[in-house]
Amino acid sequence: MRRRTISVFLSLMLCLSLLSACGTTTDVPINGSNRDIAFEETQQEESAEGSDSTTSENGESASDPESGKDDSVSDKAQPSQPEQNANENSLSAEALVFSLSSIAEYTDKPYVAVNGNVPYFTESELTDQSYEYYSDLDALGRCGTACASIGQDLMPTESRGSIGMVKPTGWHTVRYDDLVDGKYLYNRCHLIGYQLTGENANTKNLITGTRYLNIEGMLPFENMVADYVKETSNHVMYRVTPIFEGDNLLADGVLMEGYSVEDNGVGICYCAYAYNVQPGVEIDYATGDSKRADSLNTAQTPSTVATVPAQEPDNSGSSSNPSTGNDTAQADYILNTNTKKFHYPTCSSVKDMKEENKLEFHGTRDEVIAKGYSPCGRCKP
Numbered sequence: 001m002r003r004r005t006i007s008v009f010l011s012l013m014l015c016l017s018l019l020s021a022c023g024t025t026t027d028v029p030i031n032g033s034n035r036d037i038a039f040e041e042t043q044q045e046e047s048a049e050g051s052d053s054t055t056s057e058n059g060e061s062a063s064d065p066e067s068g069k070d071d072s073v074s075d076k077a078q079p080s081q082p083e084q085n086a087n088e089n090s091l092s093a094e095a096l097v098f099s100l101s102s103i104a105e106y107t108d109k110p111y112v113a114v115n116g117n118v119p120y121f122t123e124s125e126l127t128d129q130s131y132e133y134y135s136d137l138d139a140l141g142r143c144g145t146a147c148a149s150i151g152q153d154l155m156p157t158e159s160r161g162s163i164g165m166v167k168p169t170g171w172h173t174v175r176y177d178d179l180v181d182g183k184y185l186y187n188r189c190h191l192i193g194y195q196l197t198g199e200n201a202n203t204k205n206l207i208t209g210t211r212y213l214n215i216e217g218m219l220p221f222e223n224m225v226a227d228y229v230k231e232t233s234n235h236v237m238y239r240v241t242p243i244f245e246g247d248n249l250l251a252d253g254v255l256m257e258g259y260s261v262e263d264n265g266v267g268i269c270y271c272a273y274a275y276n277v278q279p280g281v282e283i284d285y286a287t288g289d290s291k292r293a294d295s296l297n298t299a300q301t302p303s304t305v306a307t308v309p310a311q312e313p314d315n316s317g318s319s320s321n322p323s324t325g326n327d328t329a330q331a332d333y334i335l336n337t338n339t340k341k342f343h344y345p346t347c348s349s350v351k352d353m354k355e356e357n358k359l360e361f362h363g364t365r366d367e368v369i370a371k372g373y374s375p376c377g378r379c380k381p
Contacts, residue, residue, distance in 0.1 A: 091259070096120050098255055100243055103273050110216035111256075111274040119257035119271040121237050128235045128261045130154050132197050134204035140247060142169050143207050146191035147239040149261070150229055156198030162362035163188050163201045164332040170208040170250035170288030173345065179280040180211050185290055187214040191240040191254070193222035196229075207242050207251055208288060210278040217274030221256050225268060234262040243273075248285040251276050333368055333381060335359040342368045347379035 098120065104112065130151035135144025148154065166188055175183045189209030190199065199205045209218070218240075225236050237259045242251040253275045260268035277283070283290045333342045334350045338357040343350050350358070361368060365381065375381045 091118070091121050091123050091126075091265075098241070098243075100245070100252065103253070106275040106277050108279075110212060111272045114255065114271045114273050117271055118269065119237070119239070119259045121239070121257065121259050126237060126259070126261050130235065132192065132199075134191075134199075134202060137204060140169060140249065142244055142249070142251075143191060143204060143242050145239060145241040146205055147237075148192055148197055150192075150196050150225060150236045150238045152229055152233055154197045155226070155229070156194065158198070160194055160330070161200035162360070163206065164360045164362035166201050166203055166206050168203070168206050168208040170248075170285075172208075172288050172290070174290060175346075176278075176281060176292065179292070180278060181215065182211050185210060185278055185281060186288070187211055189214045189218060189254075191242065192238060193218070193226070195222060195226045196238065207254075208249075209251070209254075209276055210281075210283075212278045213253070213274055213276045217276075218254065218256065221258060221270065221272070225258055228260065228267050232260075232262075232267060234260055234267065236260050236268050245285065250283065250285040250288045252285060253277075330362060330364055331381075333361045333363075335361050335368070335371075335373055340373050341376050342373040342381060343376040344379045344381050347376055347381075349376055349378055 096115070098114070103114070127149050128151075130149050130153050132146075132148035132154060134146045137143060168188060170186075171188075172186060174185045176185055177183045186208050187210070188206045191205050191207065192199065194200065225238060228234070229236055237257070239255075239257045241255040243253050243255060244251050253273055255271075255273050257271050258268045259265050276285075278290075280293050281290050282293050332345055334345055334347070334353070335342045336349075336353055336357050337359055338354070341349075342361070365375075368381075369375075
């Protein structure tokens, strides 16, 4: 991953106008959550004086690159921690700046803790009133920050809708059957998960993310927050910022923040960066193109036409293979409105369809059949 400093102001002025102030200052323990997500602390450069730990001008903690410290957000199995000043764990009164240069190169962890695992929310941003906000797409069509105060009233009460028609920047339909769980490299990743706000095909909330980012990097945090809100009826400040380098169409990763409001961060408190990578695959972040990593020493290339059909997944967290015959598993299908047949997107019959007869659909097999369509005899969805 190419490295250069990218400053992302995490406190959006528009968000500030939507939020009510919280009147007290709260001390947030680094490991204040009772949820089971383990962190590996970010590695940052030592100061010019050679000290092991400094505080930068923007308030970020610079830790010893050799420390390899694991920070867990679970109080069920917390590691021993060094003594810290209370204000190091407090939310800031002013907006801070996140720098991609502070993030270590990906090794083998889907995410790492950032800013001592304390989110960048300011005290004035905390609110126990539910809301959601999604930034407008930029000139390149890329998503910006999505933030919300998650409450039970925002959670979906209806069946999930289709998102297959959305093609976020950097999108490619490409498969690595032996490298990717779910086979397809890319998912349509919700910045704020569907289970939290019920957003379906909201283009401001969907980015192109690897299966690894979606399932290993983001989904654990979504599940953690959803479980907490359902169990307590409290609110969680929730913010996800995709980090793009320059004019790249594919994000390097996402910055994820969560903070439970009513209990001052005791239930949920995290700040993490999740890598938009896929082990075994090399990705061109400028375009979204990819290839098998050279280190694997194989001539096999990714395929957009599969010999064994499989669904093109979204960020539902389901990796069900349609070939297993699970009629309740959601998948992307191509409907032929003329012949009333439905196909997998990878079916060779799809390219022979007239565009005016082609319709994308995301849902279960039973739902397609209920609409009057029958399965293709070639790909047998």
